Amino acid sequence: MRFKTAILLLALWFTPAFAFHDQKIDHEFLVELARDAVLVVISVDAEGKGGLGSGVLISGDGLFVTNYHVIHRGVKIECFFYDEDDPKSYEAEIIGIDPAADLAVLKLKLKEGMEPLTHLQIEGDLEDMKVGEPIMAIGHLLGLDWTVTTGNISHVDRRNYVTPYVKMIQHSAPINKGNSGGPVINAEGKIIGINTTVRMAGNNTVGVAYAVRGDILNETVLKLINGEEIIRAGLGVQLRQLSEYSIKKLSELAKDILVPNVFGAMVVDIKEDSHPHKQGLRNFDVIIAVDGIPTNGSSSVASELFDNEVGDVVKLMVIRDSVFMVIPYSLKVMEFDYMAYYDERKEQKETQNEPEEDDE
Numbered sequence: 001m002r003f004k005t006a007i008l009l010l011a012l013w014f015t016p017a018f019a020f021h022d023q024k025i026d027h028e029f030l031v032e033l034a035r036d037a038v039l040v041v042i043s044v045d046a047e048g049k050g051g052l053g054s055g056v057l058i059s060g061d062g063l064f065v066t067n068y069h070v071i072h073r074g075v076k077i078e079c080f081f082y083d084e085d086d087p088k089s090y091e092a093e094i095i096g097i098d099p100a101a102d103l104a105v106l107k108l109k110l111k112e113g114m115e116p117l118t119h120l121q122i123e124g125d126l127e128d129m130k131v132g133e134p135i136m137a138i139g140h141l142l143g144l145d146w147t148v149t150t151g152n153i154s155h156v157d158r159r160n161y162v163t164p165y166v167k168m169i170q171h172s173a174p175i176n177k178g179n180s181g182g183p184v185i186n187a188e189g190k191i192i193g194i195n196t197t198v199r200m201a202g203n204n205t206v207g208v209a210y211a212v213r214g215d216i217l218n219e220t221v222l223k224l225i226n227g228e229e230i231i232r233a234g235l236g237v238q239l240r241q242l243s244e245y246s247i248k249k250l251s252e253l254a255k256d257i258l259v260p261n262v263f264g265a266m267v268v269d270i271k272e273d274s275h276p277h278k279q280g281l282r283n284f285d286v287i288i289a290v291d292g293i294p295t296n297g298s299s300s301v302a303s304e305l306f307d308n309e310v311g312d313v314v315k316l317m318v319i320r321d322s323v324f325m326v327i328p329y330s331l332k333v334m335e336f337d338y339m340a341y342y343d344e345r346k347e348q349k350e351t352q353n354e355p356e357e358d359d360e
Contacts, residue, residue, distance in 0.1 A: 026187070030136055031148060033189045036118035039081050040140045041066050041092070041106075041181060043074030054139035054182030055079065055106070056191060058221065060116030062108035064092075065221060066181030067196055068099045071106070072342045079108060082145040096224030099338035100165040100232055101212055102196050105224045120183060123190040124218030129156050129169065137173035137195055137209070139182025149173040151209075153192075158210060164299030165232060165334070166306060168210040169193045175209045184211045191217070233310045234334030237276045239265040239298035242286065263296045264288040264319070280327045282320060289317035305331065 041055045053070030071077055080089040092106040133153045141147050151173030158170040171184060175195050184193035193211025223230055242264050264286040270276050289295055290304040291314050308314060308331055316327045
């Protein structure tokens with residue numbers, strides 16, 4: 001019995017050390033692996049204005065991924081590597097876009113006879129993305145060439161208002177403007193996310209970065225390179241985030257409406273005989289849960305609908321005239337005016353009227 005106890009104590013003593021060692025990043029290995037796979041992406045619009053971001057190669061023949069907002073309204077897209085032996089730029093063509101996830105797949109126009117390019121593999125299994133796992137973020141931030149930062153996964157199922165239609169990884173690696181589209185890689189050198197947004201406090205980052213998750217990235221990439229259209233399911237309604245401020249405004253617009261709470265998402269602008277009206281929703285209904293999961297605002301509603309398909313029926317818990325009710329709701333094709341959405345975000349940045357969260 002004492003012998004077994006001693007063996008157990010030894011196992012407990014050594015296991016944490018080995019487990020921790022396995023989670024360490026071999027920085028030299030990853031830097032060498034990823035250096036040639038990360039590129040600068042420059043997008044020039046019809047007015048000659050340029051935007052700069054990052055991208056990461058996912059195949060030897062020049063396929064790469066970046067954020068949609070990096071190439072938004074781009075009529076000419078050029079890419080280059082920080083390589084002293086080959087400083088020339090390469091033009092790129094768009095293979096497909098997924099604006100709701102802020103993703104785009106492009107392909108470099110390579111020179112004939114070039115050897116296969118160094119590329120990284122996407123980690124498409126959510127179960128292999130663990131909170132606390134060390135990661136590395138790579139990109140061309142603030143116009144500086146090829147910068148590496150490190151951190152840990154803080155959350156694997158995070159919502160954010162900038163890209164509310166997909167769930168994200170939150171991580172602690174410092175990123176800034178120019179990191180957009182660059183990869184977040186794990187200790188095995190696999191892409192577990194594409195950097196997309198960063199939480200801001202004033203004009204300073206606070207160590208809270210968001211990246212489109214590898215499983216969502218993998219699904220999008222496979223569909224786009226196969227020429228498939230990405231269709232997402234939605235309610236087909238306009239929602240307003242409830243807060244003390246918004247409730248005050250709503251009470252001024254509709255004095256006869258009683259809003260019994262300060263959380264949830266309020267339905268507005270429903271027309272008679274529209275799909276939402278036929279499904280049972282009414283103006284000023286407040287959605288507080290989807291399939292029993294509490295929601296607070298349009299971003300959390302959209303996030304809870306992410307895994308559903310067009311035609312699926314979900315149960316919406318709503319408050320109407322101070323009465324709780326559950327409405328079975330058949331989902332329709334999500335309507336998303338992404339051109340206007342990203343135009344607005346671009347204008348916000350240009351006027352320096354930055355929200356609390358912004359594209360980095």
